[in-house]
Amino acid sequence: MRQDAILFEDTLRNNITMYQDVPDEKVISILSKVGLDSYANHDSLDMLILEGGTNLSGGEKRRVTLARSCLYS
Numbered sequence: 001m002r003q004d005a006i007l008f009e010d011t012l013r014n015n016i017t018m019y020q021d022v023p024d025e026k027v028i029s030i031l032s033k034v035g036l037d038s039y040a041n042h043d044s045l046d047m048l049i050l051e052g053g054t055n056l057s058g059g060e061k062r063r064v065t066l067a068r069s070c071l072y073s
Contacts, residue, residue, distance in 0.1 A: 005061035007053035009013040015053075016068050030070050033064045 007015050016027055019023060031040040039047070053061040 005053060005065040005069045007049050007051075007056070007061060007064060009051040010049060011045065012039060012049055012064070015049050015064055017070060018068065018072075022071065027067075027071070032066045034066045035065065036060065036063050048049060 013024070013027060016022075016030070024042060027045060028040045028042070031037070031044075038044070049055065049064070053064065056064065
């Protein structure tokens, strides 16, 4: 996996699903599996991620990228 997480200014949901139609429950389950339990809820899916994920810690950025990878693997 790349060390530099690529995140864009949009919701947490769209940063993970890449605009594909994925049920929220599946996204929430993946967030929990990658250790982002505090974001594994419906409200957090609509949280705005800033360009480059500047409002997330380094570990959170990597876990969001991991969640995206898990969804499509």
